[in-house]
Amino acid sequence: MTQPIVTTPILEVRDLVKVYPATTAVAGISFSVREGICFGLLGPNGAGKTTTVEIMEGILPPTSGEVRYRGDALGVRSRQEAGILFQRTALQDFLTVRQCLSLFRGLYERGLAVDEVLRLCALEKLASRDNRKLSGGQQQRLLLAIALVNDPRVLFLDEPTTGLDPQARRNFWELVQSIKAQRKTIILTTHYMEEAELLCDEIVILDHGRIVAQGPPRRLLHEHFEQVLLELPRQDFPAAARTLPLNILESSDRIEITTDNLEETLRALLAAQVPLTHLRIRPANLEDLFLELTGTELRP
Amino acid sequence: MMRRLLTVLHARNLEFLRDRSTLVFTLLLPILLVIGMGFVFGGPERPLFKVGVLAPSIDRAAHPFLRERYVEFVPLPQQEQALQKVRHQQVDLLVDLHAPPRYWVNTDSPKGYIVEKLLLAAEPGAQRQPVTGAALRYVDWLFPGILGMNMMFSCLFGVGYVVLRYRKSGFLKRLYATPLTAFEFLSAQVLSRLGLILFVTAILYTGIGAIIGFHNAGSMLLLLLLAIIGALSMIALGLTIAARFSSEELVGGLLNLLTWPMMLLSGIWFSLEGSPRWVQWVAHVFPLTHVLDAARAVMLDGAGLAQIAPHLLFLGATAFAFLAFGAWSFRWRID
Numbered sequence: 001m002t003q004p005i006v007t008t009p010i011l012e013v014r015d016l017v018k019v020y021p022a023t024t025a026v027a028g029i030s031f032s033v034r035e036g037i038c039f040g041l042l043g044p045n046g047a048g049k050t051t052t053v054e055i056m057e058g059i060l061p062p063t064s065g066e067v068r069y070r071g072d073a074l075g076v077r078s079r080q081e082a083g084i085l086f087q088r089t090a091l092q093d094f095l096t097v098r099q100c101l102s103l104f105r106g107l108y109e110r111g112l113a114v115d116e117v118l119r120l121c122a123l124e125k126l127a128s129r130d131n132r133k134l135s136g137g138q139q140q141r142l143l144l145a146i147a148l149v150n151d152p153r154v155l156f157l158d159e160p161t162t163g164l165d166p167q168a169r170r171n172f173w174e175l176v177q178s179i180k181a182q183r184k185t186i187i188l189t190t191h192y193m194e195e196a197e198l199l200c201d202e203i204v205i206l207d208h209g210r211i212v213a214q215g216p217p218r219r220l221l222h223e224h225f226e227q228v229l230l231e232l233p234r235q236d237f238p239a240a241a242r243t244l245p246l247n248i249l250e251s252s253d254r255i256e257i258t259t260d261n262l263e264e265t266l267r268a269l270l271a272a273q274v275p276l277t278h279l280r281i282r283p284a285n286l287e288d289l290f291l292e293l294t295g296t297e298l299r300p
Numbered sequence: 301m302m303r304r305l306l307t308v309l310h311a312r313n314l315e316f317l318r319d320r321s322t323l324v325f326t327l328l329l330p331i332l333l334v335i336g337m338g339f340v341f342g343g344p345e346r347p348l349f350k351v352g353v354l355a356p357s358i359d360r361a362a363h364p365f366l367r368e369r370y371v372e373f374v375p376l377p378q379q380e381q382a383l384q385k386v387r388h389q390q391v392d393l394l395v396d397l398h399a400p401p402r403y404w405v406n407t408d409s410p411k412g413y414i415v416e417k418l419l420l421a422a423e424p425g426a427q428r429q430p431v432t433g434a435a436l437r438y439v440d441w442l443f444p445g446i447l448g449m450n451m452m453f454s455c456l457f458g459v460g461y462v463v464l465r466y467r468k469s470g471f472l473k474r475l476y477a478t479p480l481t482a483f484e485f486l487s488a489q490v491l492s493r494l495g496l497i498l499f500v501t502a503i504l505y506t507g508i509g510a511i512i513g514f515h516n517a518g519s520m521l522l523l524l525l526l527a528i529i530g531a532l533s534m535i536a537l538g539l540t541i542a543a544r545f546s547s548e549e550l551v552g553g554l555l556n557l558l559t560w561p562m563m564l565l566s567g568i569w570f571s572l573e574g575s576p577r578w579v580q581w582v583a584h585v586f587p588l589t590h591v592l593d594a595a596r597a598v599m600l601d602g603a604g605l606a607q608i609a610p611h612l613l614f615l616g617a618t619a620f621a622f623l624a625f626g627a628w629s630f631r632w633r634i635d
Contacts, residue, residue: 059477059633076479084477090469107478146474 008071010035010154010185011056016065018051018209025051027209028065033202035153038176038186040200040217042193042286048209049189050087050158056187057084057156069154080109083152085143087159091131097142098127101149108150121145121175137168144175154185161195173198193286205290212293217286224292225284230257230265233278241272349415352376352391354398363397365422371415374573384601386412387433390571395419395426402427408434436600439512444595445568447504451497451527452562452588455534456541456555459493463542464551467634476632483627486543490535490623497531498524518598522605526598526612530591533615536622537587544631562588590614 009032018026026048033039041049054060056067058074069078091100101114118124121141126134131142140160147155157176161169169192176199180186190196196203197217205213213220237255242248246265249256259265262281269276284292348370356377360366366373374391376382385391386404392411394404401423405412407430419426466472475485508514516523541554565572565579566588572580583589594611597603605612 057477059473079477079479082477084474086470086474086477088470089474090471091474092466092471104478107475107480109479150478 007034009033010070011187012068012071013052013056014066014068016052016055016067017063018048018055018060019063025209026055026062029204029206029209029211030065031204031211031214033185033187035185036183037201038180038188038199040196040203041187041189041206042196042203042290043206044191046208047206049206051209052206053156053158053187053189057082059084080150081153083147083150083155085140085147085155085157085160087162089143091142093132095131096128097123097131097134097145100131100142101145104146105149111150112148114149117145117149120148120178122171135168137164137171140164140168140172141175144172148179152184154187155179156187158189159191160188161190161192169195193290196286203286205286205293207294213289220289221284221286224289227258227260227284228262229282229284229288230259230262231255231280231282232257232274232276236275236278238272238274241269241274244268244272349392349411349418350374350390351415351419352382352385352394354379354382354394354396363423365395365397365419368418368422371418383431386431388600389433389435390573393419397423400427401425402429404429404431406431406433408432440514440600441571441596442569443508443512443514444592444599446508447501448530448566448588448592448595449563449568450504451501451531451591452534452559454497454500455493455531456538456559458496458538459489459535460538460542460551460555461548463489463539464546464548467546467631468548470633473633482630482632483623486539486623486627486630489539490532493535494528494531497535498527501527501531514599516599517602519604522598522608523595526591526594526608526615529612529615529619530587530594533587533619533622534591536619536626539626540622540629543626543629546631546634562586565589567592587615587618 011033013029013031016026016029017024029048029052041052043049051060055062058067058078067074069075069081072078092103095103098114098118101117105111105114105117112120115124118127121144123138123141123145126138126142131139134142144157144160147157160176161172164172173195176186176188180199186199188196188199200217202216203214203220204211213224215223232255234250234253234255246268247258249258257265266276350372352374353366353376355375357375358366358373360373376385376391376394382391382394383404386394386406389406389409389412392406392409392415396402403416403419403426405416405428416428463472466475472485509516537558538555541558542551545551545554561582562568565583566586567583568588572583590611594603594608597608
């Protein structure tokens with residue numbers, strides 16, 4: 001009889017609890033992360049994402065539970081092999097982009113050449129610029145470059161695109177995808193569902209410090225949604241149509257109908273003389289999943 | 301506009317009142333300053349003459365001369381150091397009232413001439429030992445004090461506020477995510493500041509020294525060694541304050557709490573001879589007192605390594621203790 005091949009996950013979180021005097025930020029969560037994947041931690045503000053990720057980074061001590069890196073407790077090896085991008089980080093005043101990278105490169109035993117990191121993060125033309133004079137997108141690219149300077153095995157990105165404009169966000173996603181292609185493990189926390197759907201192979205959805213769903217995004221959506229969603233502007237939806245036997249959810253500006261029989265629903269709407277010019281049909285996304293699971297909109 | 305102003309004022313007052321440590325400190329500092337100034341400058345008027353007595357303590361009942369009014373008697377147990385003070389006219393006369401009574405007077409000192417008459421009226425048989433030497437200029441005596449004061453401010457505030465700013469901006473937290481240790485980080489800060497301080501002190505020494513026409517009586521290498529060990533001790537002291545706090549008001553207040561007593565009691569502006577014994581004892585807790593005592597011994601009296609070794613040992617030991625305590629209590633992030 002052959003034994004199944006068991007590979008040690010690169011990160012294992014076991015029964016993690018973090019209690020602050022006024023609140024329980026993380027209430028006993030467990031999960032593991034396979035090497036080489038992008039793993040997403042999703043949830044609204046206060047869900048415990050940043051606390052969880054900072055305990056995984058070894059920055060915060062847990063109240064109880066443990067995190068294991070490649071089978072061992074966090075320590076010197078995990079510090080040497082992790083690259084970290086915090087939500088907010090200020091660098092030393094008056095240092096150029098290249099000097100910032102050199103500073104952090106000097107703190108690790110091994111890593112990439114500064115020029116290589118500059119090239120990877122498209123920072124060559126900004127190498128001589130004072131780090132305080134970068135735009136938001138450029139600053140995030142520099143912080144990502146600093147996180148990559150030790151050629152990390154695991155990369156922690158805590159809400160890396162919050163506050164960036166759409167163009168800068170897309171550029172950042174392309175960078176992350178190129179890093180992912182190098183088979184580095186990425187731990188990503190985010191508010192943006194589009195970001196999670198695009199980048200993550202597996203996700204954990206947190207709410208009030210607990211895991212409410214866990215798995216690959218497509219599998220989770222498939223498990224929870226066999227239906228499609230129809231969206232209509234609220235003003236296009238006459239009062240008479242509200243009595244139709246449909247699964248209707250009203251918000252301030254739109255009507256959302258969930259159905260597993262699209263043709264029948266469309267026929268019912270036409271019969272009720274609902275104008276369908278602005279009708280939008282879309283599959284469920286992670287935001288719908290979160291709404292379904294927690295009853296709360298997944299917004300920052 | 302007034303409503304907005306009052307709203308902001310109220311919020312700031314609440315913030316301040318809720319920061320208990322800063323609040324307590326803010327109230328405590330003025331009280332301590334008043335007490336300190338009272339001890340240093342308070343009391344009866346200063347006497348006209350200063351007489352050194354070769355004895356470990358003054359017993360006024362022992363001799364009628366010791367009961368003279370308007371004369372301050374200072375115990376000076378070490379004869380060689382006491383004679384140096386007569387030469388520099390830091391005391392007007394030195395007496396040894398053990399049999400046979402004798403005294404040393406600086407023949408170049410007008411005050412020495414007058415106080416000698418007082419002594420001879422009370423003790424006609426005292427043996428005269430003439431000494432010569434120009435009065436030590438106050439500016440020469442003050443010079444090491446100014447250098448030391450500048451060094452103290454740079455050591456304490458320079459390092460303390462930088463570490464605090466790094467902590468508040470999140471830069472320290474980012475460094476914590478790397479393999480860097482607290483001791484490494486703190487040592488780097490100490491060395492960076494040490495280099496700066498030595499450079500600035502060298503410029504000040506050369507510049508002010510040239511302006512006032514100062515001549516160092518001792519070894520420059522010994523002065524450099526003293527500057528290094530003294531600065532290390534005071535930088536490390538600044539780090540113990542900045543090691544864990546995140547409030548600028550609190551850190552600023554604590555640094556003031558250290559610098560003001562040192563300003564007053566370390567002998568920057570005036571000698572503490574004649575001040576109460578406990579004041580002198582307190583003064584010797586401060587690293588700056590040891591820096592200045594040793595610097596004056598070298599610069600004014602030409603003292604060698606052996607003579608200032610106790611000061612160097614004190615400064616070295618405190619540097620190590622402060623740095624160890626700073627590393628132990630260091631906080632990378634705001635709790």
